Amino acid sequence: MDNHGQNIQQHSKRCRLVLFPLPFQGHINPMIQLANILHHKGFDITIILVKYNCPNLSQYPHFTIRIIPDGLTESEVSTIEVALIPKLNARCVGPFHDSLAQLLSDDPIACIITDAIWYFTQEVADNLKIPRIVLRTSSVSSFLAYAALPLLQDKGYLSMKDSEMDEPVVEFPPLKVKDIPRFGTDDPEAAHQFLAEVVEGTKKASGLIFNTFKELEEPELAKLGEQFLKPTFAIGPFHKYFSASSSSLWTQDRTSISWLDKQAPKSVIYVSFGSIAEMDEEKLNEVAWGLTNSQQPFLWVFRSGLVQGSKCLEILPKEFWEATSKRGYIVKWAPQQDVLSHPAIGGFLTHSGWNSTLESICEGVPMICSYFFGDQMVNSRYVNDIWRVGIKLEKGLERFDIEIAVRKLMIGKEGENIRRNILSLKEKLNLSLKPDGSSYQSLDNLVDFISSFGPPV
Template identity: 40%
Template structure:
């Protein structure tokens, strides 16, 4: 399959449908495949990095996935033909909250969860959110790995400002690819507009932000953790994926679950402005119907009678019997 995909990316339309992935035949395109498929050579190191653990995974006694049955049933059905002992126990953070709530028999044996953040959180953004109207803020974060050029950074910034919506933007200090002195050369109109409607931090307590009443939308890189956290919080998304699974995640968000919109390779200021306006305005009612439905499924999955909760119990029993 990789050889065929390489020849596709060399010459053909990135919007050509891909029909060979079970469970994804109706919506997958070339541009939705993981970013490593865009390499031009079969001996590219990234293929070895991905293929080796994939082949070894078949030998495992059991598999644990951070997802829940209701949103990925067709694909999970195919995976279980290879991995019979497959345990879907996600969204993990939501399941942990359930287990720590005092309503389950597992609570006493669980350690107190530590802060899993990769960076120091700037909690001043929560104070700023407290001062904003309900569902008025677009939360913007591209995760812990994405690097953005100065040109792309400005395009996004202009798109946010031109949308006329309030925004909270997480901009890691190490995320900007800029020459010395370029970062400080910011157009005055962007600075002024941000002072009026925006707030920026190096890092934020994301789960708390997404569940804050002032947040009405999420402009995201479509990392799986961020996608799940947005699902549980019931917040619609505008997706700008960068690498690995993010490409497919964003396609699912827009075309399968209908809980957001997918930018992919066209992230200019006009597109950012348009999709944020749609997420926060014209298409909001339509998006929220699907978003709240998915949120309900996610929360139910980790409840005492939910599929992920039951799968977690089954996983513990499997481990006990295997010891």
């Protein structure tokens, strides 16, 4: 046994946990980070993965890895990832149950920790008499919005006209009607039914883990406790314990850091719309010309699949390249945590995914927020209205609004105020991770909670 093994607490080191991440980048990263956190606390970790989007976990010899079939056809794998979620939930029931039963026959399992979107796993856990803890990889505020969808539908908000999108949601401040989570699907009823299953499965779980910290979402955590009546552990941000780079599904282009090294402090706007968002060519041009007209240096992540039907940079107009060749840099994928912590970065044009939002707060980088679907609507509203650490593009990706927002953030008075706000929030975040801090204490409570699930092996 190494020194680390000798120093961990006796009551937890003999407990075995099984973790089951959803196979999307924004879900794999926090689950792998959580696995590392809990392993560091002395737990034995087994991770069950599906074949789809299976990451390379060769860097984790300290985990036991099991891979199960997902039942997806080749044509299904090539479709939009969000559309695969109900199929994965339906087709992984048997393989997950069998894999878990096999593990259980070898050694006892203290509990399973699954992504909340794997709602079917609650029934499997009940059948095998194993406690299930849910990891929700979004903000608490957006999860509460999901839980409120039946109420909002009954109140008529989901059927409001386009002209009413800026009306307030009285039952859920600070949201406006346009901020209610939507999923760009042809079957919104099916999407709402799916979310209802996720919420119901979460309510039946033994406990909840959130990648957030108390000082960021204290009112929302209190509201969650009232509604779900479950032990809840806000132990984030996870990436402050362990980096996500080793679980990346894409090769990270480190030349982005070399380019940033040549730029002036706080001069560059970083642009990334996450791992699964898609836009059409018209919106791409709006982003391109918004960046061009802002006259600010930029680093833009242009990943494969960002634009529907196109995988190449040639889709960008020649005039864009001519105008920005000396102050713009484009890569297919970047080491985002390293980028955001670089002194040259002064702002982040983001899709408002939760991992990106947290990483930006951690580095004190103010945001310009757009959104595409799901929790991103809620996150961007909170960034703009509640935390006041960014600017929400109220009309979406339009070149004039992008230009104005970039200039406000990078060189305007409003940008200075936003920067002060986010640096203050960054300080609170750092304090939460120190001994006696809220996340530090919550993690200790989680360790004790998991260890209470039965006699050690």
